[in-house]
Amino acid sequence: MVRFENVGLRYGMGTEVLKDISFSVEPQSFQFLTGPSGAGKTTLLRLILMSLKPTRGFISLFGQDASQLTKDDISAIRRRIGVVFQDFRLLDHLTTYENVALPLFVQGQEESTYRPQVVELLRWVGLGDHIHSYPPVLSGGEKQRAAIARALIVQPELLLADEPTGNVDPTLARRLLRLFMELNKSGTSVVIATHDLALMDQFEDARRFVLGDGRLHIYD
Amino acid sequence: MRVASCSAMDGCTSMTDASHREAPSAPTSDNRLKRSIQAFAQPRLTLIPADSTASRALVIVIAIMTFLATLTGGSAMLIYQASQNWNSAISREMTIQVKPQLGRDIEADVRKAADLARMPGFADVRIFSREESSRLLEPWLGAGLDLSELPVPRLIVLKIDPGGRPDLAALREQLSKQVPNAALDDHHIWLERLSTMSRALVVVAVIILLLVLLAMVLAVAFATRGAMAGSREIIDVLHFVGAPNRFIAAEFQRHFLKLGLRGGLIGGGFALVVFYLAGLLTAWWIASPEASQVEALFGRFALGALGYLTIIVLSAAIALLTAAMSRSVVLRRLRRMN
Numbered sequence: 001m002v003r004f005e006n007v008g009l010r011y012g013m014g015t016e017v018l019k020d021i022s023f024s025v026e027p028q029s030f031q032f033l034t035g036p037s038g039a040g041k042t043t044l045l046r047l048i049l050m051s052l053k054p055t056r057g058f059i060s061l062f063g064q065d066a067s068q069l070t071k072d073d074i075s076a077i078r079r080r081i082g083v084v085f086q087d088f089r090l091l092d093h094l095t096t097y098e099n100v101a102l103p104l105f106v107q108g109q110e111e112s113t114y115r116p117q118v119v120e121l122l123r124w125v126g127l128g129d130h131i132h133s134y135p136p137v138l139s140g141g142e143k144q145r146a147a148i149a150r151a152l153i154v155q156p157e158l159l160l161a162d163e164p165t166g167n168v169d170p171t172l173a174r175r176l177l178r179l180f181m182e183l184n185k186s187g188t189s190v191v192i193a194t195h196d197l198a199l200m201d202q203f204e205d206a207r208r209f210v211l212g213d214g215r216l217h218i219y220d
Numbered sequence: 221m222r223v224a225s226c227s228a229m230d231g232c233t234s235m236t237d238a239s240h241r242e243a244p245s246a247p248t249s250d251n252r253l254k255r256s257i258q259a260f261a262q263p264r265l266t267l268i269p270a271d272s273t274a275s276r277a278l279v280i281v282i283a284i285m286t287f288l289a290t291l292t293g294g295s296a297m298l299i300y301q302a303s304q305n306w307n308s309a310i311s312r313e314m315t316i317q318v319k320p321q322l323g324r325d326i327e328a329d330v331r332k333a334a335d336l337a338r339m340p341g342f343a344d345v346r347i348f349s350r351e352e353s354s355r356l357l358e359p360w361l362g363a364g365l366d367l368s369e370l371p372v373p374r375l376i377v378l379k380i381d382p383g384g385r386p387d388l389a390a391l392r393e394q395l396s397k398q399v400p401n402a403a404l405d406d407h408h409i410w411l412e413r414l415s416t417m418s419r420a421l422v423v424v425a426v427i428i429l430l431l432v433l434l435a436m437v438l439a440v441a442f443a444t445r446g447a448m449a450g451s452r453e454i455i456d457v458l459h460f461v462g463a464p465n466r467f468i469a470a471e472f473q474r475h476f477l478k479l480g481l482r483g484g485l486i487g488g489g490f491a492l493v494v495f496y497l498a499g500l501l502t503a504w505w506i507a508s509p510e511a512s513q514v515e516a517l518f519g520r521f522a523l524g525a526l527g528y529l530t531i532i533v534l535s536a537a538i539a540l541l542t543a544a545m546s547r548s549v550v551l552r553r554l555r556r557m558n
């Protein structure tokens with residue numbers, strides 16, 4: 001569902017951050033994207049999300065040539081992708097509930113139809129007591145879970161998560177990983193960027209994309 | 221979401237239950253009405269925070285602009301109204317003025333002139349008596365003055381038949397032959413001056429109105445840019461969750477419509493109060509005898525129902541203009557973004 005061919009990217013006039021990246025993400029697959037800090041993990045996820053354009057190479061998303069997509073096509077594709085940002089990107093003036101419900105709201109769904117799902121998911125990620133809290137009063141780990149809930153609420157076909165366990169204790173990290181694995185079993189492709197080796201060891205069967213020196217090495 | 225995973229996790233209940241419970245009832249019109257009322261009554265998610273300092277400042281700007289615009293519009297209507305009243309009153313009447321002249325019997329002259337004027341085209345010919353003529357001068361000379369010794373000119377008021385066209389040239393000729401000290405005044409100079417003046421005033425008012433609207437539109441455009449810059453984070457997140465530009469533009473439009481309505485309500489409301497009070501004040505003032513001449517000139521300084529309606533419509537139009545302007549600015553800028 002995602003295919004990169006010889007993709008290169010540089011920010012402005014700098015050196016190439018990513019060089020000749022080629023890979024594909026198959027439906028229902030699970031992969032860790034790893035590499036040292038500054039290796040380009042976030043950059044690669046942004047390319048998949050089309051918030052960056054590659055300086056060279058070919059990207060296809062859900063069978064469509066990314067360079068040919070109109071803005072409306074991009075919006076439509078993003079609705080099929082759930083994203084967990086490294087810096088969460090929760091909206092501070094909305095409650096936790098409203099933040100998590102945002103993708104459904106944007107899709108024009110009626111509040112009465114999605115409210116039970118959102119509340120249930122919030123309880124499940126342990127935010128049942130913070131449904132009406134605003135992000136500024138949440139701890140780092142709570143924000144993280146709210147961000148994950150927002151990505152999951154639309155049952156995306158592809159889940160991109162950037163260091164999703166960076167702010168949580170190992171127990172919760174394990175729980176979240178199991179959630180991602182279950183999500184994967186129910187049909188979602190998952191790409192998790194992380195440099196947490198202990199986390200990756202808990203799912204030995206996952207593919208590993210390792211970034212180093214701007215190049216990608218794949219370990220199946 | 222239907223997290224099948226839930227069953228595998230710590231005793232989480234399946235979330236599909238909730239959607240099953242939602243029995244889809246047939247969308248009867250009654251139902252739909254109820255739902256739209258609910259949707260209206262329910263506080264909707266506001267994606268653009270409404271209570272920022274910039275929003276409040278813009279509400280004040282819009283209120284002031286609306287006040288100025290409606291004040292100008294209302295004044296233009298008053299001027300137009302007064303000039304129309306005056307116009308029709310004057311053009312339905314003519315006067316013959318008979319000046320007293322030594323050696324002539326003014327009463328006879330007046331009667332003669334009136335007889336001459338009794339011709340087709342005039343509905344009514346009325347001679348102002350000596351007392352009435354004197355009373356006309358009262359506002360200028362003061363009451364209680366004995367005018368019997370003063371050579372007061374006498375007036376004959378001619379009411380024109382609706383649709384009648386009296387032969388004024390013939391009347392003038394007859395008058396100059398038989399009563400040379402009488403003059404026919406058809407007020408046309410007054411009428412021309414009046415209509416030129418009132419037209420000029422209305423044009424000036426419209427220009428002011430347009431300038432005020434232009435200034436407001438510019439203020440709204442800048443405010444929209446500011447709001448967008450301040451909402452960059454929000455716009456990014458909306459983009460990432462797949463909101464198309466028109467959705468984002470609609471959110472901004474809703475936000476600015478709210479501000480526009482608030483500003484329009486304040487500004488238009490103030491204008492309504494001002495016109496209402498001005499109407500009351502002049503009515504009270506006009507009740508005094510000194511002011512009756514002013515009333516005769518300018519009519520009552522009172523805006524009719526149409527005037528009040530115009531103010532309300534203008535205020536609402538300003539709110540809509542605000543919303544439309546911000547929408548177009550947002551769409552244009554979003555298109556240029558990323």
Ligand SMILES: Nc1ncnc2c1ncn2[C@@H]1O[C@H](COP(=O)(O)OP(=O)(O)O)[C@@H](O)[C@H]1O
Nearest residue numbers: 011012017035036037038039040041042043044
């Ligand atoms: N917006 C940007 N402008 C310029 N350079 C950037 C930008 N974002 C990231 N970089 C650079 O690109 C490289 C990869 O960054 P990033 O993708 O964030 O790495 P990672 O997520 O693996 O830590 C880093 O050297 C970083 O400094």
Ligand SMILES: [Mg+2]
Nearest residue numbers: 041042086162
């Ligand atoms: Mg990163």
